[in-house]
Amino acid sequence: MTNTDNQSHQLRKNKTLIVLLGPTGVGKTNISLKIAEEFHAPIVSSDSRQLYRELKIGTAAPSEAELQSVKHYFIGTHSIHEEYNAGQYEQDVIQLLDDIFKNTDVAMLVGGSMMYIDAVCNGMDELPSITQEVRNFWLKQYQEKGLEFLQNELKRIDPEHYQQVDILNPKRVMHALEICMVTGRKYSELRTGIRKQRNFRICKIGLNRPRPELYERINERVDEMINQGLVKEAEQFYQFKELNTLNTVGYKELYNWMDGQCSYEEAVNLIKQDSRRYAKRQLTWFRRDEEITWFHPDDQSDIINYIYKFVQSNNS
Secondary structure (H helix, E strand, O other), rough: OHHHHHHHHHHHHHOOOEEEOOOOOOOHHHHHHHHHHOOOOEEEOOOOOOOOOOOOOOOOOOHHHHHHHHHOOOOOOEOOOOOOHHHHHHHHHHHHHHHHOOOOOOOEEOOHHHHHHHHHHHHHOOOOOOOOOHHHHHHHHHHHHHHHHHHHHHHHHHHHOOOOOOOOHHHHHHHHHHHHHOOOOHHHHHOOOOOOOOOOEEEEEEEOOOOHHHHHHHHHHHHHHHHHOOOHHHOOHHHHOOOOOHOOOOOOHHHHHOOOOOOOOHHHHHHHHHHHHHHOOOOOOOOOOOOOOOOOOHHHHHHHHHHHHHHHHHHE
């Protein structure tokens, strides 16, 4: 390795990715903008639904004013008709960060999608591609027999992965079953757990609130989404309700109402309930990561001081 290569490698080691994560409704957007302005850092979204341009209200996507105030990536970049996953996201974001770090020392990854965050921080295992035939098979099983059937199948085929996967997420359960069918092996056997080395430092900041406070914010945010026109947004894409991208909190409950399976009031209450449950699953996932330093979102000065110390320690 030449001296120039050594210098280049060292410079890249001094680059910092601030990962701001936390449960839905905790208040990530507001504090992310303040941190981004403080460190002149662009924001890469790690929200697996905000990247779909059609879904703005139901995903609480940043407003146009917020998008103008700080450079954002992966907000409204894809269509609900495009298939996209954490493996593709890893490749795209790592390539993007290579470009970003040519011009700045600090970048941000902001969101709450657990698999997407893990993909960037730790990397994804190389898994086989899924044929449309296999994907259609398990989708049909889900549509005709329901999520509980899929859960039982995964528990029978791969009990190890069953204990780890988010079994309430049909997309995750179907994906594991697809991998098992294509390879003839357990999904858990194909996951190496080997962490990929990144050529930048990672500073993980977790945001959380006391549960009553968080749940109240979630309930209020759902009411705000309804007032902003969530029902009309969901109606626009009703004909595509079978898409995986629309099988998400905020839309699936309204589609159940539109299909006559529940009342409007029940649908709204279910959105609130499912959002709270999702927040609980996110926190369970994040708490296993000892690299995360946790703060209340109101502790803005403490968060910024912590990041400054982290960045300076890397550059000293």
